[in-house]
Amino acid sequence: MQRIKVVLGDITKQKVDAIVNAANQTLLGGGGVDGAIHKAAGPELLEECKKIGGCRTGEAKITKGYKLPAKHVIHTVGPVWTRGENNEENLLANCYNNSLELAAKHKIRSIAFPSISTGAYRFPVERAAKIAVKEINKFLEGNDSIELVLIVCFDDKTFKAYQSALKEG
Ligand code: APR
Numbered sequence: 001m002q003r004i005k006v007v008l009g010d011i012t013k014q015k016v017d018a019i020v021n022a023a024n025q026t027l028l029g030g031g032g033v034d035g036a037i038h039k040a041a042g043p044e045l046l047e048e049c050k051k052i053g054g055c056r057t058g059e060a061k062i063t064k065g066y067k068l069p070a071k072h073v074i075h076t077v078g079p080v081w082t083r084g085e086n087n088e089e090n091l092l093a094n095c096y097n098n099s100l101e102l103a104a105k106h107k108i109r110s111i112a113f114p115s116i117s118t119g120a121y122r123f124p125v126e127r128a129a130k131i132a133v134k135e136i137n138k139f140l141e142g143n144d145s146i147e148l149v150l151i152v153c154f155d156d157k158t159f160k161a162y163q164s165a166l167k168e169g
Pocket of ligand 1: 011030115119120154158
């Protein structure tokens with residue numbers, strides 16, 4: 001059974017065990033999906049994030065979901081695209097792998113990712129989609145505790161990029 005699904009929608013509405021936030025290193029909120037998740041979760045999310053003390057690019061930290069349908073939020077920080085000259089591809093792969101490792105550690109069975117780094121951080125969406133699908137597939141080959149991974153795309157261009165990355169496998 002296919003454990004990865006690409007959907008068009010709003011990640012804050014997903015009824016999964018955990019949603020992943022494309023945060024920044026401060027973990028103190030921002031715009032884009034970060035802003036949407038904090039808005040939907042309510043102010044307690046920021047309070048918990050303040051206690052974490054930040055997150056390095058490529059790493060992942062977990063909090064509760066508060067007012068979100070999801071029980072947890074896994075915050076990860078994607079790389080800012082600088083023409084692929086600063087290890088951005090590996091750092092983006094780390095975001096997916098570290099988020100999935102953390103999810104498995106917390107017995108999370110269903111998880112939703114946004115398109116990390118392809119908004120404000122300008123990572124080309126076709127390249128990001130291939131990295132995301134490759135990394136998620138690799139993780140799922142070695143781990144059967146996670147039953148569903150959703151990639152929640154917010155617009156049509158992103159949706160098409162992830163759909164074709166998934167088809168290529
Ligand atoms: N649900 C799903 N995806 C969303 C949502 C949402 N509610 N809102 C935005 N997105 C999509 C964007 O359309 C884009 O495809 O998330 C993807 C990632 O874009 P950004 O949110 O800009 O994230 P990123 O490119 O990783 O930049 C992170 O932006 O918001 C700040 O604090 C954040 O500094 C950090 C930076």
